[in-house]
Structure formats: C-alpha cells, structure tokens
Amino acid sequence: MKIRAFQGLRPAEAVVEKVASPPYDVVSESEVREILQDNPLSMLSVVRAEGSLPEGIDPYSDPVYARALENFVHMQAEGHLIGENEPSLYLYQQETANHRQRGIVTLCHVEDYENGSIKLHEETRKEKEDDRTRLTSDLSANPGPVFLTYQDDSQIDSLIDEVVKSAPLYDFRVAEGIRHTLWKISGGDKTVDAFGNVPCFYVADGHHRSASAARVGKERRTANPNHTGKEDYNWFLCVLFPASQLRILAYNRVIRDLNGLEPGEFLEKVRAAIQVREEASPTPEYPGDVSMYLDGRWYGLKLTSDPENGPVERLDISILQDKVFHPILGIKDQKTSDKIDFVGGIRGSGELQKKVDSGQGAVAFSLYPVTVEQLMEIADSGRNMPPKSTWFEPKLRSGLFIHTFEPKGAKGK
Numbered sequence: 368m369k370i371r372a373f374q375g376l377r378p379a380e381a382v383v384e385k386v387a388s389p390p391y392d393v394v395s396e397s398e399v400r401e402i403l404q405d406n407p408l409s410m411l412s413v414v415r416a417e418g419s420l421p422e423g424i425d426p427y428s429d430p431v432y433a434r435a436l437e438n439f440v441h442m443q444a445e446g447h448l449i450g451e452n453e454p455s456l457y458l459y460q461q462e463t464a465n466h467r468q469r470g471i472v473t474l475c476h477v478e479d480y481e482n483g484s485i486k487l488h489e490e491t492r493k494e495k496e497d498d499r500t501r502l503t504s505d506l507s508a509n510p511g512p513v514f515l516t517y518q519d520d521s522q523i524d525s526l527i528d529e530v531v532k533s534a535p536l537y538d539f540r541v542a543e544g545i546r547h548t549l550w551k552i553s554g555g556d557k558t559v560d561a562f563g564n565v566p567c568f569y570v571a572d573g574h575h576r577s578a579s580a581a582r583v584g585k586e587r588r589t590a591n592p593n594h595t596g597k598e599d600y601n602w603f604l605c606v607l608f609p610a611s612q613l614r615i616l617a618y619n620r621v622i623r624d625l626n627g628l629e630p631g632e633f634l635e636k637v638r639a640a641i642q643v644r645e646e647a648s649p650t651p652e653y654p655g656d657v658s659m660y661l662d663g664r665w666y667g668l669k670l671t672s673d674p675e676n677g678p679v680e681r682l683d684i685s686i687l688q689d690k691v692f693h694p695i696l697g698i699k700d701q702k703t704s705d706k707i708d709f710v711g712g713i714r715g716s717g718e719l720q721k722k723v724d725s726g727q728g729a730v731a732f733s734l735y736p737v738t739v740e741q742l743m744e745i746a747d748s749g750r751n752m753p754p755k756s757t758w759f760e761p762k763l764r765s766g767l768f769i770h771t772f773e774p775k776g777a778k779g780k
Contacts, residue, residue, distance in 0.1 A: 368475070368479060368484060368517075368562050368563065368565045368566070368567065368568055369475070369476040369478075369479055369563075370471075370473040370474060370475055370476075370558075370559055370562045370605075370607070371454075371473065371474050371476075371559060371602060372454035372455050372456050372473070372474075372552075372554060372555045372559065373451075373454060373455070373473070373474050373599075373602070373604075373770050374450070374451045374452075374453060374454045374455070375450075375451055375604075375768060375769050375770045375771055376443065376448045376449065376450055376451070376508075376768075376769040376771060377448070377449065377451060377536075377767065377768050377769065378447065378448060378449070378537075378766060378767065379446055379447055379448070379449050380536075380537065382408055382447050383537045383539060383767070384539045384541070385406050385408040385409065385447075386408055386409065386410055386442070386447060386448070386766045386767075387410065387539075387541075387547065387764035387765070387766050387767050388402070388409040388410040388411045388414070388764060388765050388766055389411070389762060389764070389765070390414075390511055390572075390762050390763065390764075390765055391411070391414040391415050391511060391765065392495075392575075393711070393762055394411070394415070396415075396417065396418060396426070399411050399418035400418045400422070402418070403418045403419055407419070408442070408447055409766075410510060410511075410764075410765045410766030411765075412435075412438040412442075413438050413439045413442070413506070413510050413766075414435070414502070414510050414511055414765055416431050416432070416434040416435035416438060417431045417434075419434060419438065420434055426498070427494065427497070427498055427501075432501055432502060432505045433505075435502060435505065435506065436505050436506055439506055439508070439510070448766075448769065453553055453554070454553075454554065454555075455551050455552055455553050455554070455555060456471055456472060456473050456552040456554075456555030456558055456559075457471070457472035457536070457549055457550060457551055457552060457768055458470070458471060458472070458527060458530045458531065458549070458550040458552060459471075459472050459547070459548075459549055459606055459763070459767070459768075460531070460546075460547070460548040460549075460550075461545055461546070461547055461548075461761045461763075462545065462546040462548070463544060463545055463546075464544070466614050466761070467612070468608050468612040468613065468614070468761075469527055469531070469608070469609075469612065470514075470606040470607050470608035471523075471527070471552075471558060471562075471606065471607045472512065472549075472604075472605075472606050472768050473555070473558075473559075473562075473605055473606075473607060474602035474603060474604060474605065474770055475513075475515070475568065475602065475603060475605045476601060476602055477580060477581045477584035477585070477601050477602070477603060478596075478601070479568070480577055480578075480580070480581045480603075481581060481585075483749075484566075484567050484568070485515065485567070485568045485569075485570060485577065486567055486568070486569045486570065486743075486746035486747065487570050487574060487577075487746060487751070488569070488570065488742050488745050488746040488750075488751060488752050488756075488757075489570075489574045489751055489752055489754070489756070490574075490702070490751050490754070491574050491575050491578050492575070492702070495575045496575050496578050496579055496582070498575075499575050499576055499578075499579035500578075500579040500582045500583060502579075503576075503579050503580060503583045504583045504586065507600075507771060507772050507773060507774045508769055508770060508771045508772070509576070509580060509603050509604035509769065509770040510765055510766060510769050511573075511576060511604070511763070511765035511766075512573070512576075512604045512605055512606045512763055512765075512768070513570060513572075513573035513576045513577045513580070513603065513604065513605045513606070514570070514571045514572035514573050514605075514606055514608070514759060514763055515568040515569060515570060515571060515573075515605050515606065515607050515608070516568070516569050516571045516607070516608050516609070516610045516613055516739070517562075517565050517567070517568050517569070517607055517608075517609060517610065518565070518566075518609075518610055519609040519610060519611050520561065520564070520565060520609070522561045522564070523558070523561045523562065523565075523609070524609070526557055526561060530550050530552060531550065533550060535549060535550050536549045536550055536551045537549040537767070541764075543761075547764060547767070549767060549768075562607070568605075568607065569610075569742065569743055569746050570746075571608070571613060571742070571757070571759050572757075572759045572762075572763075576603075577603065577605075580603030580604075581603075583600060584600050584601050584602075584603070587600040587772075587773070588601070598772070598773060599770070599771070599772035599773060600772040600773055602770065602772075603770065604768065604769070604770040606763055610739050610743070611739075613739050613759065614759070614760055614761075615736045615737055615738065615739065615742075615757050615758065615759055615760075616711065616712030616713055616736055616758040616759075616760050617651075617712035617733065617734045617735060617736045617737075617758065618709055618710070618711060618712060618734070618755045618756055618757060618758045619709070619710045619711075619712060619716070619719055619731065619732060619733050619734055620684075620707055620708070620709060620710070620731065620732045620734075621707070621708040621710055621722045621723065621727065621728035621730075621731045621732075622692075622696055622698070622706055622707060622708075622728055622729055622730050622731070622732075623705075623707070623708065623727070623728055623729060624706060624729050625696065625729045625730060626695065626696045626697040628695075630661055630662040630729075630730075633661070633695065633730070634661060634662075634666075636695045637659070637668070637691060637695065640690045640694070640695070641668050641669065641670065641690055641691065642668070642669040642671075643659075643666055643667065643668055643669075644666065644667040644669070645664075645666065646665070646667070647659075647665045647666055647667030648665070648667075649665050649716035649717075649719070649720065649733055650715075650716050650733060651667075651733060651734060651735040652735070653735060654683065654735050654738075655669060655670045655671065655672075655683060655735070656668070656669065656670070656735055657670060657683060657687060657732055657733065657734055657735070658716065658732070658733040659730060659731070659732055659733075660716075660719055660720050660723050660730065660731040660732075660733070661723075661729075661730045661731075663724070668687075668732075670683055670686045670690075671686075672686055677748070677750070678741065678744045678745045678748055678750070679745055679748075679750050679751070679752065679753075682737065682741065682752065682753065682756065683734050683735060684734060684752075684753050684756055685753060687732060687734075688701065688753065701753055701754050701755070702753075702754040708722065708727070708728060709754075710722070710731075711758040712736065712758045712760075713758060713760050716733045719731035719732075719733055736757075736758075737752070737756050742757065
C-alpha cells in the first residue's frame, strides 16, 4: 500500500486538549453548541461550524462552510494551529481502563481508494458525502482522519514498539476517560517501506470522509492541466490500526412505532418468526442472540441462519431485518426509514430502555457486536453491511493532525 509522510498542521502544545475534538458525526447540534460555548477553540468550530452560527441555520448552507473556513484560518493566525517543521508520520495511541490501540497517522493515496485497495463495507449517504466534500474542498484540508485497519504485521509492530520508547509529542486525557498520546516520527521512511508489503487496507470508520477525499482529489486532478499525481490533493489523512487492536461495539436500534400493532400482538408475531425466551439480559452475550425491550420487559431472541448464506445475510441485523423489521414492522430499508433511531453501543442498553420508557420508541433491539473478521469478509466480497452496523470505540479526535493541500485555483506542485 502507498502511504507517505506529510508536513501539515497540529495544535500548539498549550491548547492541544482544547483543539482536539470528537469526530463531526458523533455529536448532535445541541451538543456541538454546548461544547463550543465552553470551548471555542474546539475543532468542532471547523468540522461542525453551524454550532457557531444562530440556531436554525441549514447545516449545509453557504454561510456554514464560509464560517468553517473563517474559523480554520483564525485558528492558524492566532497560533492555535501550527505548521509542522518537516515531513512526518505520527504514532497515535488511545487508552481506556481496559483497552489500548496504536495507529500510524499518515496519508493514503486516492488511487488506492478508487481501485479498491482500500476496501469498504458501508454505503455512503449522498447528503453527508456532499457535505464533507464541500468542507474538504473549501478548506483545502482534511481536518479529521479516516480510521483504517490492516492485517497485523510483525515488522510494523516492531517499528511501533521502538517509537513508544521515546518521549511523546502530546499526552492528555479527555473527559470520557480516554488517554490520547502522540509521538512524532520524523521522515518515517522505514514505516512507509513496511506498509509497502501490506496488501490492502479496510475502512473501519470514515466512509464519508474517504469518499469525499477521493472526490476532491478527482476534482482537483481534472482542473489541473499540469497534474502529475504527486500533488498533495492526491492524498488524504488516515490512521492505520492493526486489526487485532480494534474494538467494535454494537449499533443498536430503537423503533418508533409497532406498525399499528399492540405490544401483545407484535410479540406474538415475533414468536411466530423467531424463538423467543421470556427473560433476557439487556446485553447479548454471543452472536445470534438479540435482546428486545418491549412494554417494560427484556426478551431474548435466538437468530438462526443457513450456513450457506452469504456473509451479509448471516449478520444478526440482516436476519432481524428479514424476519422482523420488514414483514412485521413494515421497514423495507433501514437506510431510508424514518421509523428507526440508531443508538451507538457506547451508550449502553440503558439508553434503549430509557427511550422506550419515555415514549420516544415502542421497541428496542440490543445486538451483539459485529466482529473484525466479519467486517473484512464482507469488504473482501465487495459487498456492504446494512447501515449503522459497527460502532468503533474509542473514537479518533479531530484536529490533532491536519493535512493541507493546494487551495482552489492554485497551480499544482
């Protein structure tokens, strides 16, 4: 695989904790506004600029992108974002009480995305892809990285083990209890060479960011008569983690209504389609086990699938779609239905129960997480998972490292 060092932007050490923000797509607008009110230096002021504009504004309107660029330029002018003094890679480590993952921060080439060497497992939504494309193009920068994974490689592991022996560039904790540590790898030639032996990457989290980066690269390539393929717009910001270190949580579902059925009627229809047990833990303990919260009680659903089925059809959420969501609840397409609320596993099963008890939903489904092996098998087959099938945790912070490239209209290098 092709990767390279880059000479981008990163936070000044004094404000790194303030600049580094959650990814753009895991916080609501109200949460963005609350964060920015307390901390205007957050990179959310760039990646979710509507939070610094009056409430009610269309998040996809021209003033939002203009404010994003204004905030981005201001952070540089004020010295909150500084230019790196040499081409570098970085090692990004995240630690919680019971988990640690270490990834290489680098640039990947848009051609590897276009030719399928960077493999996908999820379809993108047009409005979100258009949004990230517009933001990336207007900033001429990748303010947030794509989360990629690869099959473990002992040579890369050895290089990483050497890096962590040195003093880190940044080391801080955030309110969620996650420790973020970053080491600089000047030049990074050995690491670049080692990744040349890796056959492919897989997008774990960031399908819209990677798709938008490829679109911007194509637009700049088309507009540049002197295009060589070496220009910075041909590359986009990524963090590469070995597959063994990934932690995937479930992506659960709350359904807003029972399609005209009473709870008892709905339960009987489910019993006719799936084996149901009366008492169940709110959190499933193995694949094929789903916990359903209905009318104040948790039920256990045992899902079975023909082993001859394809990797997508064998997923718990696919079986649930075929046996319950579509025939009983009238949900033909989870991607377009307005009857589903997707709840990341980090919020726990208590959030599902809360939503149903409060009347925001009629029934909730707590699922067992998809495995890395399932993700890779589906990506290798060229197919996509149902929407919102994986929740990766911990999330990568935006703003810790930023890749910049030629502004619109500039002559390519």
